[in-house]
Amino acid sequence: MSDDKVALVTGASRGIGAAIAERFAADGWDLTISSRGREALESRAAELSEMGAGRVEVIPADMTDGDAVAELATGHVEAFGRCDTLVINAGMGQKGAVADLPVRRFDRLYQVNVRAPYILLQTLLPTLRATAETNGVAKVIAIASITGVYPEPELSAYGSTKAALISLCETFNLEESRNGVSATTIAPGYVDTDMSDWLKEQIPGDEMITVGDVATIAHSVTQLSRYAVLPNVVLTRPGNNLHRA
Secondary structure, rough: OOOOOEEEOOOOOOOOHHHHHHHHHHEEEEOEEEEOOHHHHHHHHHHHHHEEEHHHOOOOOOOOHHHHHHHHHHHHHHOEEEEEEEEEEEEEEEEEEEOOHHHHHHHHHHHHHHHHHHHHHHHHHHHHHHHHHOOEEEEEEEOHHHHHHOOOOOOOHHHHHHHHHHHHHHHHHHHHHHHOEEEEEEOOOEEOOOHHHHHHHOOOOOOOOOOHHHHHHHHHHOOOOOOOOOOOOEEEEOOOOOOOO
């Protein structure tokens, strides 16, 4: 097993995932990056190499395809044999009131935001344990949402999947933290990404949380020892109601 730290980052071609991958690259980490489109990933991989990353593997995967998600995890293990940090960032949003949002859209949200993370955790767990046994610690970082902690109108389906992700990671900590493997969910309010474009006439992008803010928290988690378990971090925006996105 190499001494170089290794991370698998999903949703890494843009937005929060890209920013997190850049922080790891600046520290010289080896990386597996994933999203749906190979072309965008190949371009991102070249940029990460220029930023200082070691080896960068590209594995496209559709998070609605359980077999593809499992193959992403096994492909990472075959390439590197270890995983110091798993970053579960790939996700999708959906706006709609309980009265109106079709169940099929909720099902797709669940596939991407909950089922895929579960498959990644389960498939990579033996490697995370082995990495922690050899190197002292392994971390999981999952990008949730403040709507998984505090309700937001018309985001019930999205928020409920993020609440499920937070619960999944907290239970994972109960089961695995003594093995040196722990998970942190990051639950931000509105972040200035493409996913928030629908809202930017009401809240300008330059008044939203930045992708760099989220990447800073993610990078900090990787600096913690096995004895520091950070279950969930809420990032909210300035104002007089800090319990809103």
